Amino acid sequence: MKSTLDGGNTKVFAKAVQSLSKFGGDLFIEANIDGMQLRTLNPTKSAVGTYRFSRSFFDCYEVDQNEESFCKLDMRACLTVFRNTKQVERCDMALLNDRTKFQIQLKCQHETLKNTFISVDDEENITAEMAPENNCNTICGSHKIFTEISNNFNPAEEEITLEAQEKKVNVKNYVExxxxxxxxxxxxxxxxxxxxxxxxxxxxxxxxxxxxELRAFLMFAEALNESLCLQFDGAGSPVFVGISHRDEINCILIMSTLSPEEVSFYDNCQESEVQECTTSKTSQKRKLKTSVPNQSKNIRRVMDQKCIAEDTTLSNSSSLFGFVNNSSKRSYPSSVAVPRNLNTSVSTSSFDEISLLTPALSVETNRMQMFDKNVDPVVSKGVHNGDNDDCIPESPKREGRTNLRSIFSRCFQSTYVPVEPSTSGQIFALDSDTE
Amino acid sequence: MKFRAMMQDPEYMREFLYIIQTLSKLAKACVMKISMDKVYFVANEESGSTAPLVWVEIDPKQYFAEYTMQGVDSENDPHIVLNIPTLNLGTALSLLRNNPSYCKLKLTNLQFPCLTVDIDAATKSSDKSRRAMHHVPVDVIPRCDWPHFAVPTIPECKLVLNVPSNRLIRGLIDKIKNLSPTIIFYATSAGEMNLVAETDMATITTRYQNLELHTINPSDGDKSKEHIEASCSVDCKKTALFFSALQIPSTELSCGIADDRLIHLEVNVRDGVTIHSKLPAVCI
Known part of the structure; x- marks a missing residue:
């Protein structure tokens, strides 16, 4: 396979490589009779981007009829070649006959010739046998409007949720x-x-x-000054993003979508007034030590344990949460904090047994939590109200901290000797020898 | 605790965006202190960083079309003190750039305390408007920690001069930054201000003449003299950072010099909205 591009088209080609490099580590090049295509997969394999350049895009395009030319190249190598194409007047690309090297020749101004051989990583090709034909929802708009949408979110944002309604669209970075x-x-x-x-x-x-991935694609749409087309069915089925430019360039980005049911929910998500914790820290300490009755201590312990259970399970599937099981349905924002409360009172006895089996840990974490509240001034601010009878942990921060304490619980036990940890692991062996 | 504010004037809203952008260039988080008659934003990076101490004073009665606040301790001096990530707030307000019709700020508690920013902006393509809502997570600072977050006081300076065109100064200090680590601000009561940078090879002096004298506080020894002088040497990088962070296109800047102690810079954006900065003196 051999192809030649002129200066202007080289810049477009370079822009395509640059945009693909934003989300994929490998570049798959495939050349057939119709044209050349560049493909990449993102690391999680949830998105694939295909940029197809038709024959007419190239000044000269040769490919053997019976031969299918494809190769997999390292993206970084390609990116270095196409990083600066300001002075390029002509670009020749060829897959060498033994299929071990991909050659790129850039003819620049002042008779400069840059010759690069990129070794072929693999004779591998990927295909995405999906076409955006029968999708019921279509949104098309200029790249500007999509850029404005993407600018509305933080640069580090990973996912967005698109709520498409008949008359308006709602773009969010969270699920209600x-x-x-x-x-x-x-x-x-x-x-x-x-x-x-x-x-x-x-x-x-x-x-x-x-x-x-959408931002990477948007970058190319901006370079071409073309509009973007989103086609999708619903959550769970892929979304297709397309750009086409004068029948010469056809780009399609296929991304998998996530349905909102797969995220975990808060029990209480109602807006309320911000409260300040006004009690001073010492009085809070006293209150916690004296006034908390046995019963609520038990609940507290149970809750702590539940927190540990929640936090240590990696999956966020709903069946793992005890309280969700009992209420047999996920608590949406409309159903306020009731399920969790109700739950604990019903199943206190059964949880008591559990807490008897492993009392040391829960007592420890319990104690640590109280200790933590008394000492750390940053934790006890804002929404926390310490004088309530039901000591249910409300803020996720504290749950996280409990988790931390339980993992590193040995560090907080009285038997712990705070010796500076050594940087090299080999010292452990030396110590046992000397003893 | 309650806080609600609404802006309706597009010019005010754009200014507000510039103020927040200025702060986000200086610090990761700023402290917002809300009281009945003033709203302050204080950007104070930890000591050791080059970012200067900058604070913004806003008179809410002039700035906000609607302003209600209900702080803790409602009898004497109610306040709300929040710690806000400036970058997030900057992103949240970014829609104010294109033709906004209103901007609402509200303190809400949605799982955790948030400053909700609700912006409605008109678009070119359609007659209907676009609406953005952001919940910026904030830390509510409890009352016992308020003493740590006090708003800086305006220092008493020996000479305060009005210096024109801060864009000119910005370019100048940016260049001097590469030559000398410190810059000397020298002013006289005759309305002259010199910016002096000294290196081993050369001394660069920029002179501003016929400046308007704002205030004068002569020390006891100076009272008999005809011309009162004040000078202070400050860190050039710190000064450059203040000027480069400043996003507001203003034409005048007042510069107060306290002999060998500090420099106080003040940008008066409009009546009731001022940006202050304090640059401490350094030994040469």
């Missing part, structure tokens, strides 16, 4: 009522249907997909 980190900024942007060039929603739906 979902569990989020305490430092997480929830954002949403509402746009009207008539802001888009084409807006056809047959079935109202809500899909979640990666933002990073």
């Amino acid at each position: 009522g979902s569990r989020v980190n305490e430092k997480f900024m929830r954002s949403q942007l509402q746009l009207n249907a008539d802001e888009f060039e084409k807006y056809k929603i047959e079935k109202e739906t809500c899909i979640t997909f990666c933002l990073k």
